[in-house]
Each structure stands twice: as C-alpha cells, then as structure tokens.
Amino acid sequence: MSYKSMSSEELNAELENLKREYQGICEENITLNMARGKPGADQLELSMPMLDVINSSSDITSVDGVDCRNYGVLDGVPEAKKLMADMMNTDPNNVIVFGNASLNIMHDNIARAYTHGVNGSTPWCKLDTVKWLCPVPGYDRHFKITEHFGFEMINIPMDENGPDMDMVEELVANDDSIKGIWCVPKYSNPTGTSYSDEVVKRFANLRPKANDFRIYWDNAYAIHHLYDEADSQDEILSILDECEKAGNPNLVYEFCSTSKITFPGAGIAALGTSKENKDYIIKMMQVQTIGHDKINQLRHAWFFKDFGGLKSHMQKHGELIRAKFETVLNVLEEELAPCEIATWTKPNGGYFISLNVENGCAKKVVNMCKEAGLVLTGAGATYPYGNDPDDSNIRIAPTYVTAEELKEATHILAVCTKIATLEK
Amino acid sequence: MSYKSMSSEELNAELENLKREYQGICEENITLNMARGKPGADQLELSMPMLDVINSSSDITSVDGVDCRNYGVLDGVPEAKKLMADMMNTDPNNVIVFGNASLNIMHDNIARAYTHGVNGSTPWCKLDTVKWLCPVPGYDRHFKITEHFGFEMINIPMDENGPDMDMVEELVANDDSIKGIWCVPKYSNPTGTSYSDEVVKRFANLRPKANDFRIYWDNAYAIHHLYDEADSQDEILSILDECEKAGNPNLVYEFCSTSKITFPGAGIAALGTSKENKDYIIKMMQVQTIGHDKINQLRHAWFFKDFGGLKSHMQKHGELIRAKFETVLNVLEEELAPCEIATWTKPNGGYFISLNVENGCAKKVVNMCKEAGLVLTGAGATYPYGNDPDDSNIRIAPTYVTAEELKEATHILAVCTKIATLEK
Numbered sequence: 001m002s003y004k005s006m007s008s009e010e011l012n013a014e015l016e017n018l019k020r021e022y023q024g025i026c027e028e029n030i031t032l033n034m035a036r037g038k039p040g041a042d043q044l045e046l047s048m049p050m051l052d053v054i055n056s057s058s059d060i061t062s063v064d065g066v067d068c069r070n071y072g073v074l075d076g077v078p079e080a081k082k083l084m085a086d087m088m089n090t091d092p093n094n095v096i097v098f099g100n101a102s103l104n105i106m107h108d109n110i111a112r113a114y115t116h117g118v119n120g121s122t123p124w125c126k127l128d129t130v131k132w133l134c135p136v137p138g139y140d141r142h143f144k145i146t147e148h149f150g151f152e153m154i155n156i157p158m159d160e161n162g163p164d165m166d167m168v169e170e171l172v173a174n175d176d177s178i179k180g181i182w183c184v185p186k187y188s189n190p191t192g193t194s195y196s197d198e199v200v201k202r203f204a205n206l207r208p209k210a211n212d213f214r215i216y217w218d219n220a221y222a223i224h225h226l227y228d229e230a231d232s233q234d235e236i237l238s239i240l241d242e243c244e245k246a247g248n249p250n251l252v253y254e255f256c257s258t259s260k261i262t263f264p265g266a267g268i269a270a271l272g273t274s275k276e277n278k279d280y281i282i283k284m285m286q287v288q289t290i291g292h293d294k295i296n297q298l299r300h301a302w303f304f305k306d307f308g309g310l311k312s313h314m315q316k317h318g319e320l321i322r323a324k325f326e327t328v329l330n331v332l333e334e335e336l337a338p339c340e341i342a343t344w345t346k347p348n349g350g351y352f353i354s355l356n357v358e359n360g361c362a363k364k365v366v367n368m369c370k371e372a373g374l375v376l377t378g379a380g381a382t383y384p385y386g387n388d389p390d391d392s393n394i395r396i397a398p399t400y401v402t403a404e405e406l407k408e409a410t411h412i413l414a415v416c417t418k419i420a421t422l423e424k
Numbered sequence: 425m426s427y428k429s430m431s432s433e434e435l436n437a438e439l440e441n442l443k444r445e446y447q448g449i450c451e452e453n454i455t456l457n458m459a460r461g462k463p464g465a466d467q468l469e470l471s472m473p474m475l476d477v478i479n480s481s482s483d484i485t486s487v488d489g490v491d492c493r494n495y496g497v498l499d500g501v502p503e504a505k506k507l508m509a510d511m512m513n514t515d516p517n518n519v520i521v522f523g524n525a526s527l528n529i530m531h532d533n534i535a536r537a538y539t540h541g542v543n544g545s546t547p548w549c550k551l552d553t554v555k556w557l558c559p560v561p562g563y564d565r566h567f568k569i570t571e572h573f574g575f576e577m578i579n580i581p582m583d584e585n586g587p588d589m590d591m592v593e594e595l596v597a598n599d600d601s602i603k604g605i606w607c608v609p610k611y612s613n614p615t616g617t618s619y620s621d622e623v624v625k626r627f628a629n630l631r632p633k634a635n636d637f638r639i640y641w642d643n644a645y646a647i648h649h650l651y652d653e654a655d656s657q658d659e660i661l662s663i664l665d666e667c668e669k670a671g672n673p674n675l676v677y678e679f680c681s682t683s684k685i686t687f688p689g690a691g692i693a694a695l696g697t698s699k700e701n702k703d704y705i706i707k708m709m710q711v712q713t714i715g716h717d718k719i720n721q722l723r724h725a726w727f728f729k730d731f732g733g734l735k736s737h738m739q740k741h742g743e744l745i746r747a748k749f750e751t752v753l754n755v756l757e758e759e760l761a762p763c764e765i766a767t768w769t770k771p772n773g774g775y776f777i778s779l780n781v782e783n784g785c786a787k788k789v790v791n792m793c794k795e796a797g798l799v800l801t802g803a804g805a806t807y808p809y810g811n812d813p814d815d816s817n818i819r820i821a822p823t824y825v826t827a828e829e830l831k832e833a834t835h836i837l838a839v840c841t842k843i844a845t846l847e848k
Contacts, residue, residue, distance in 0.1 A: 036495065044493040048480040051719075055479070056472040069468040071460065071688040099523050100717045107712040111535055115549065115573065125539065125549040141714075148711040149539065264495040266719040287572040288531040290565075293524045293717065295475075295690040 002340040003421065015422040022372065022415055030373035032409045037189070037351035038400040039260055039317075040324075046316050047262040050303040060295060068294035074282060076270070077294050079301030084270035086307035087222050087256050089238040094272045096281065099292040102257040102269040106216060107145050109253060109271070112284050113179070114149055118212035119250065119280045124149075124179060133171060133181035135163040137354060137382030137393045139189040142182040142218070146384075153384035156181070158188070162195035165202040176210040186236050187221035190354040190382055190395040192347020194234035204242035206251065215239070215252040221350040222256050223314045226322040234348050240272055249274035258300060260351065261314065268293075268300050318349075324398040324406055328353055331410035341421045344396075353396040354382075355413075361420040362391045368416040374409050426764040427845065439846040446796065446839055454797035456833045461613070461775035462824040463684055466744050470737065471686040474727040484719060492718035498706060500694070501718050503725035508694035510731035511646050511680050513662040518696045520705065523716040526681040526693040530640060531569050533677060533695070536708050537603070538573055542636035543674065543704045548573075548603060557595060557605035559587040561778060561806030561817045563613040566606040566642070570808070577808035580605070582612070586619035589626040600633040604640055610660050611645035614778040614806055614819040616771020618658035628666035630675065639663070639676040645774040646680050647738045650746040658772050664696055673698040682724060684775065685738065692717075692724050742773075748822040748830055752777055755834035765845045768820075777820040778806075779837075785844040786815045792840040798833050 003011065054060060060068045062077040075081070076097025085092040098105050117123045124130045132151040134143060135158050146153055154171065156163045162185070172178050183203070185195045195203075203215055217239050225233045243251045250273075258267035271281070304310045329346060332355070336342050344355045357365055362379035369376050377395040380386040396413070398406055427435065478484060484492045486501040499505070500521025509516040522529050541547045548554045556575040558567060559582050570577055578595065580587045586609070596602050607627070609619040619627075627639055641663050649657045667675045674697075682691035695705070728734045753770060756779070760766050768779045781789055786803035793800050801819040804810040820837070822830055 038495050041491065041494075044491070047493075050480075051478055051482065052480045054475055056474075056476045058475065067465065067468070069471075069687045069690065070465075071462050071683075073689075101713050104713045108532075111539060115535060115538055123549070125547070141711075144711050148708075259495075263493045263719060265497075265715050266493065266717045284572075287565075287568050289525050289528045291689050293690045293720070295687060296717070296720070 001338055004340055011422060015419065018415055018419045018422070022368070022419060025372045025412055025415065028373070030408070030412070032373060032401055032405055033375045034397045034401060034409055035375045035377050036400070037260070037397045039264065040320065040399050040402070042320050043317055043399070044263060046313065047303075050262055050299055053302045054295060054299050060298060062294070062298060066294075068298050071290050073291045073294055074285060074289070075278075076292070077297045077301070080268060080297035083301050083304060083307065083310065084256060084268070085272065087310065088219060088240065088254050088270070088272040090240045090254070090272045094240060094274065094278065095270050096278060097268055097270045097292065097297055100265055100267055100269060101259065102218065102220065102255040103141055105255055105269055105271050106142070106218065108288075109281070110145055110149060110180075112281070113212065116284060118214065119276060121212035127177065129177045131175065131178045133168060133178060134384045135181070135183065136384070137190055137388070137395070138182060139184055139218070140377070140381040142216075143384045146182070151179075154178075155384060155389075158191060158193060160193060162193060162199035165199055169202065169206060172206055172208040172210075172213055174209060178208070179210055179212055180214050180216055182216050182218065184218050184220055185239065186219060186234060187224055187347055187350025189220065189350065190352035190393075192345045192350050192352065192354065195236055197237050200237040200239055200242055204239060204246040204248055204251065206248070213251075217252050217254040219254055219256045220260070223311060224260060224317070224351070225314065225349040226318050226325055227348060228315055228318065232348050240274075243274075250277050253277065261310070261317070262300060266296070268297050321399050324403055325353065327403055327406045328396055328398045328410045331407060331414060335411065335414035336417060339418060339421075342417055351397060351399055353398065355394040355396055356392050357394060357417050358421050358424065359390045359392050361417070361424055362388060362394050364420040365394060365413070365416045368420065369412055372412050372416070374412050376413070425762055428764055435846060439843065442839055442843045442846070446792070446843060449796045449836055449839065452797070454832070454836070456797060456825055456829055457799045458821045458825060458833055459799045459801050460824070461684070461821045463688060464744065464823050464826070467741055467823070468687060470740050471727075474686055474723055477726045478719060478723045484722060486718070486722060490718075492722055495714050497715045497718055498709060498713070499702075500716070501721045501725070504692060504721035507725050507728060507731065507734065508680060508692070509696065511734065512643060512664065512678050512694070512696040514664045514678070514696045518664060518698065518702065519694050520702060521692055521694045521716065521721055524689055524691055524693060525683065526642065526644065526679040527565055529679055529693055529695050530566070530642065532712075533705070534569055534573060534604075536705070537636065540708060542638065543700060545636035551601065553601045555599065555602045557592060557602060558808050559605070559607065560808070561614055561812070561819070562606060563608055563642070564801070564805040564810075566640075567808045570606070575603070578602075579808065579813075582615060582617060584617060586617060586623035589623055593626065593630060596630055596632040596634075596637055598633060602632070603634055603636055604638050606640050606642065608642050608644055609663065610643060610658060611648055611771055611774025613644065613774065614776035614817075616769045616774050616776065616778065618660050621661050624661040624663055624666055628663060628670040628672060628675065630672070637675075641676050641678040643678055643680045644684070647735060648684060648741070648775070649738065649773040650742050650749055651772060652739055652742065656772050667698075674701050677701065685734070685741070686724060686727075690720070692721050745823050748827055749777065751827055751830045752820055752822045752834045755831060755838060759835065759838035760841060763842060763845075766841055775821060775823055777822065779818040779820055780816050781818060781841050782845050782848065783814045783816050785841070785848055786812060786818050788844040788847075789818060789837070789840045792844060793836055796836050796840070798836045800837070
C-alpha cells in the first residue's frame with residue numbers, strides 16, 4: 001500500500017515493524033558485497049577453456065608472421081585488432097589493442113593530453129582551467145580520473161535517450177576550456193540507458209570551441225545483453241562512423257575491453273579512433289612501451305575465433321546474469337513498488353540497476369545496509385566528487401553474489417529504503 | 425698488424441682489399457638485424473612449459489585466497505611479489521608487481537611526478553626546468569622518456585666501476601632542478617659494467633638538494649649471467665638496503681622484469697621501493713587501474729616455484745647466449761685487435777657488447793653495415809638526444825641472430841670498421 005495514502009498512525013506502526021525486522025537482520029551477521037560490477041564465479045568459468053588454446057606446443061605466430069613471444073607490435077596483433085574492431089563496429093585500422101584494462105587507456109590518454117596536448121595543442125597542464133562534462137549518474141572511476149587531474153567537472157543530466165544534448169551543445173560551443181565528456185553510450189553505468197540515434201548523431205556533429213575537445217566513448221557494455229531476443233537488445237549507432245560522416249573524424253576516442261567477457265584483469269582492451277588521432281597516440285606510446293601482451297591478445301582471438309564466437313559467448317553470460325537482474329527487480333517490485341517511494345531502471349544489458357530513493361535518503365539507506373552487513377556502492381559515487389546533489393541515487397550491482405544471496409540483499413535494501421523514507 | 429705501424433702504401437693496399445671485400449658482401453643481399461636486445465627463438469623455447477601451468481582445470485586462487493580471474497589486487501599477488509622481491513634482493517612488502525614491462529613503469533612514474541609531483545612535491549610540469557643525469561653510454565629508451573618530457577639531460581661519464589660519482593654528488597648537491605638519474609647498475613646497457621660496492625654506497629648516501637630527486641635503478645639484468653661460475657658472475661649491493669642504512673629510504677625506485685627471462689611482452693614487471701614511496705604510488709595508481717594481469721603473475725610464480733627455479737632457468741639462458749657473445753668477441757679479437765683501431769667490452773652478463781671505434785667513425789660504420797644488409801642500433805643511440813659527442817660508440821646485440829649469422833655479421837662489422845678508420 002502506498003505510503004502516501006497511509007495515516008500517520010499506520011506509518012508509525014509500519015516503521016516500528018520495519019525497525020524490528022532490521023534489528024533481526026543485523027543480528028544475523030550477514031556479509032554481502034554488491035559494491036562493484038564484478039562477474040560471478042559462474043561467469044568466469046565460461047572462459048576457462050581459453051586457458052588451453054595456447055600451450056607449450058603452440059606455434060605462437062600471428063597471421064602476419066610475427067613471433068608473438070618476442071618484443072614488438074605496438075598497436076596489437078591483427079587477429080586481436082579485428083576482434084576488437086568488430087566489437088566497436090569499426091575498421092581494424094582504427095584500432096590499437098592494449099593490455100588488460102580500458103580504464104588504464106582512458107587514464108593514460110588524459111595523462112598524455114595533460115602533459116603533451118592533443119595532436120599538437122597546448123598541454124593541458126599549461127592551462128589555468130580544464131573543464132569536463134559528466135553525464136550523471138555515471139561511472140565513479142571516470143570521475144576519479146578527471147578529479148585526479150584537477151579538472152572542473154560539470155554535471156549533465158541524463159534522460160532515457162542519453163545526456164541532455166541541448167546543454168552539451170551549448171557548453172562545448174562556447175567554452176574552450178571544456179576538453180572532454182565521459183560517455184557510456186550503451187547500457188550506461190549505472191542507469192542502463194542506451195543513447196538514441198539522435199543523441200549519437202548530435203554528439204558526432206558537435207562543434208566544440210576547443211579543437212582539443214574529445215568525446216570519451218566508453219563502450220564498456222557493447223555486447224553485454226541480458227536477453228537473446230533482438231527486440232530486447234539495445235543497439236546504438238557507430239560513433240566513429242557518424243563522426244566520419246559529420247566531417248568530425250578526430251572528435252572521439254572509443255574504448256572497449258574483454259574485462260566482463262573473459263577475465264577482469266586478464267582480458268584485453270582497445271581504443272578505436274581516427275587515423276590522425278591514432279598516429280599521434282602511437283607516437284607518444286612508443287616512448288612508454290615496446291608493446292602489450294601479444295600472447296594474451298592471441299589467446300583471446302583464437303578462443304573466440306571471430307565476432308560470432310564472441311557474441312555466442314556473451315549469450316551464455318546473459319543466461320547466467322539475467323536471472324540475477326530479475327531477482328532484484330522482482331523484490332523491488334514486490335516490496336517497494338506498492339509503497340511508491342522509489343523508482344528504478346529495468347535495463348536490457350550492462351551490469352547495473354539504478355535505484356532512486358526519495359531525495360536526502362540515499363546515504364542513509366547505504367549506511368543502514370552496511371551496518372546490516374550488505375556493502376553497496378557508496379551513495380554519491382555515481383556523481384562527480386562523490387556528491388549526489390539530491391542524495392537519491394543508489395547503484396545496484398547484481399552479478400557478483402549468488403541468486404539466493406541476491407534475494408536477501410535486495411530485501412535488506414528494501415527494508416532500509418522504507419525505514420529511511422519513513423524516518424524522513 | 426697494427427695500422428699504426430703500417431706505411432701509407434700498405435694502408436692504401438689494405439683499404440683497396442677491404443673495399444673489394446665490402447663490395448662482395450653488399451652483392452650477397454644479406455639481411456641481418458642486431459639492432460635490439462631481443463632473445464633468440466631458442467631462449468623463448470625455454471619458457472614454453474610455462475604456458476601449461478595454468479589451464480582450464482586450474483584453481484586460479486592465490487595463497488591469500490583471492491580468485492585471480494576477477495578484479496582487484498593493486499600491488500600484485502603475493503607469490504609474484506615474493507619472486508620479484510627475491511630478484512631485487514628485498515622484501516615483498518617493498519614491491520608492486522605490474523603488467524608486462526618495466527619501461528612502462530618507469531615512464532608512468534615520471535609521468536606521475538610530472539603531473540602530480542613526488543610524495544607531495546610541486547608537479548614537475550609547474551617547474552621551468554627539470555634536469556636529469558644520464559650515465560653514458562646508456563639505454564636509448566631511458567633517454568627517450570626524459571627527452572619526451574622535455575628534461576635537460578646531462579651526460580655522466582662511466583668507468584669500470586659505474587658512473588663518475590664525484591660529478592653526480594656535486595651536481596645533485598647543488599642544483600635542485602636535477603630530479604633524477606638513470607642507472608642500469610648490473611651488466612649495464614650497453615657496456616656490461618656492474619657498479620662497484622663503493623659506487624652503490626655513494627648512490628645511497630647522496631644528499632640531493634631536491635627532495636623529489638630519485639634514482640631510477642633499472643635492474644634489468646639482475647640475474648642475467650653468461651657464466652655459471654661464481655667468480656664469473658657480477659654481484660652488486662642491494663640499493664634498497666643501502667638507502668635504508670644511509671637514512672635515505674625514499675631515494676630510489678628499483679625496477680625489474682621477466683622480459684628477458686620468459687617472454688618479452690608477455691612477462692611481468694615490478695617496482696621495489698620504500699613504504700612511503702610505495703604508498704604514494706599506490707594512491708595514484710588507484711585512479712589508473714583496478715589491477716594488473718594476476719593470472720600471468722601466478723603463471724610466472726607457479727612456473728618458477730621459487731627464486732632457485734628462476735636462477736636455474738637463467739643458467740639455461742646463459743648456456744644459449746654465451747656462445748654468441750664469444751663468437752662476437754672472437755671475431756673482434758681476430759680481425760680488429762691486431763689493427764689497434766677499436767676497443768670493446770667483455771661482459772659477464774647482460775645483453776650487449778659495447779664497441780668503441782675511433783672518434784668520428786661510428787656513424788659511418790653503422791651506415792656502411794646497413795648498406796651491406798646488417799642493421800645495428802643507430803650510432804649515437806646510446807647517448808641522450810642520439811648525440812654521441814665522440815661519434816665512437818656502437819652497441820652490439822648478439823642474442824637475436826643465430827650463431828652462424830653472428831660470425832658473418834661481426835665480420836661485416838669488422839670490415840666496415842676498418843674501412844671507416846682507414847678512410848678517415
């Protein structure tokens with residue numbers, strides 16, 4: 001029953017009941033962690049056969065005849081470039097395959113712009129102010145990077161089609177200290193939003209005042225669908241194609257990785273961008289490294305064989321995690337929906353459900369959960385500087401815990417949400 | 425017969441003969457590459473069994489119970505920290521294990537100092553001048569990093585005990601714009617020199633004017649001996665211990681890797697330093713990455729089992745490459761020694777022989793070799809800015825080519841050296 005239609009007596013009784021229940025939960029000494037988007041052990045098992053594709057009797061030579069056990073090959077072995085290009089819906093010539101983490105590529109890309117500029121522009125460390133656009137809620141590790149380099153972050157509201165493009169267009173057209181924007185264009189972290197075609201096209205057609213402005217297009221969930229049916233899968237336009245068409249080829253860096261496909265930490269990651277951007281990055285990278293782990297690049301390429309292999313592998317991931325998403329959604333629906341005190345997303349893919357509780361309640365909910373043994377992503381983490389102005393958003397990461405634990409965890413979250421709302 | 429004791433007629437005749445021989449060599453269309461210190465294919469074979477130690481039926485859990493297939497563990501798995509600590513003769517608590525390349529660690533360490541300073545100092549990008557000491561001849565990729573960041577590099581002469589410490593001490597004591605020094609303390613690239621105990625102690629006891637001055641101690645050849653006998657193996661003092669003893673614990677960053685132990689590009693690399701330095705680096709690294717490839721870290725640790733396993737593996741490398749070093753040395757001894765026109769090093773380990781031809785001849789020798797089909801490291805590369813003031817030093821990398829090719833290659837080098845000397 002909606003809290004809005006309950007009398008204050010009824011509300012008081014409800015609160016007393018909930019507090020008693022919460023007390024009981026606390027006494028159970030539960031330890032559950034839903035803080036990060038970590039794959040579950042069952043998902044990791046799917047990639048174990050990859051560890052056999054290269055062994056002591058393998059001929060570890062790439063298609064272009066390079067002995068991948070030795071030094072060299074700065075932009076990645078051709079097989080891996082093809083695989084990652086397919087994931088980004090672009091040409092292998094646009095791709096650099098790196099080591100194990102796209103976060104590292106993004107960080108280093110910004111570090112390079114900070115120390116040496118972008119394709120010849122003034123190094124950002126020589127500027128008084130660098131500003132960065134941050135669609136919110138968003139990915140905490142993105143915001144940490146731009147905070148680390150001292151950039152001034154500007155919140156951009158998101159709706160069901162993506163960031164508020166009126167605001168983005170106006171800001172970048174008029175302020176040349178704005179040098180970039182963070183985007184997770186598909187199954188966005190944490191809302192699950194996928195950018196509409198119109199939003200992608202408007203990004204590709206931006207006319208930024210700063211010629212060293214770049215879109216950081218973190219396509220982290222490019223093929224991370226929960227459902228097999230095409231009409232339950234989000235698809236987005238290729239930003240690289242759209243930028244090319246718009247005469248803006250250098251506007252974007254796209255990132256992807258296999259962290260949530262094979263093994264987080266032991267995967268491969270890639271950057272897709274224009275020839276001019278790529279040439280500049282390669283020139284700088286030559287100073288940093290002789291090359292990334294080519295054996296692991298081949299291991300991935302040989303395991304999946306082609307993009308078809310990659311997609312069917314991701315179907316298996318979807319099978320394992322969609323039940324978890326549905327468990328969370330069912331508990332929220334059963335326990336919170338009737339009260340009319342929260343809203344949440346129902347994504348078709350990605351790793352998160354985004355819960356919005358009443359303003360001023362998120363921190364309290366997360367703290368109460370923590371005291372009861374359930375660790376969630378810190379409230380506010382989905383905003384720059386950890387500051388959610390409404391104190392309303394909570395990120396739920398359903399993948400790492402088991403299905404049974406998940407039911408209990410979501411119940412605890414629901415109880416804490418009700419208490420925090422009633423006490424307010 | 426020494427060219428010094430030959431008449432000008434005899435010298436002319438010798439030059440004509442040599443030119444005829446060189447012409448003949450050029451017509452053979454040889455293709456040989458001795459430019460880089462790359463292991464030979466026979467060396468890479470030694471590590472192939474490492475690719476079997478982790479397979480689809482492995483329990484990929486580290487000693488402290490972490491599932492190494494998933495996210496996390498910023499400073500490396502305990503097994504790998506122990507292995508790399510043993511290589512650096514230090515405690516695992518002082519160690520961070522990274523990805524595949526120590527060059528990358530050094531670059532990023534300098535990039536961090538440039539953008540954020542060292543343990544709280546002013547970021548170097550905010551300073552007008554940053555200077556760096558470069559013992560010469562040295563490693564070209566070191567010099568490229570400091571050139572990339574615009575530092576002013578100062579040549580420090582090397583002798584058989586290491587860098588000229590009188591000069592180092594005086595410079596760092598009086599100039600607070602000097603922020604670091606490159607060192608390859610053991611089997612130095614390219615001279616094969618190992619620093620004497622006195623030199624290591626004087627490094628540890630430096631009193632730099634700049635409190636953000638650091639020694640970059642690239643222990644790239646820590647266990648890379650050519651010979652099994654203890655009296656033919658160089659050993660150096662532990663710089664981390666000596667710095668600790670000298671009350672200078674934060675003075676040094678030590679680097680090492682398995683690039684020339686297992687697979688270049690698919691190895692693991694590490695940093696050893698004080699707790700205070702390490703804590704600062706970890707704090708910054710948290711923004712850059714969630715962690716490096718732990719599966720590859722375990723693969724290395726499990727393959728070698730312990731430091732003893734690592735050392736016996738390196739004995740096998742020594743067996744394979746000492747014949748190559750001796751081939752080069754024999755040809756140089758036979759063909760160049762009698763002429764008295766060049767000197768060269770006879771190292772006990774490492775990857776290089778350093779050849780000094782007469783002043784003003786190195787570039788010409790390297791160019792003539794190139795035209796004859798033998799690619800050497802560019803003349804001058806062993807000096808900052810690629811500028812060898814004497815135009816005398818040539819780096820010979822004997823490991824990558826086969827023993828037979830090596831004989832021919834060294835012969836070509838000898839012929840070109842003689843011609844260049846005579847023509848001068």
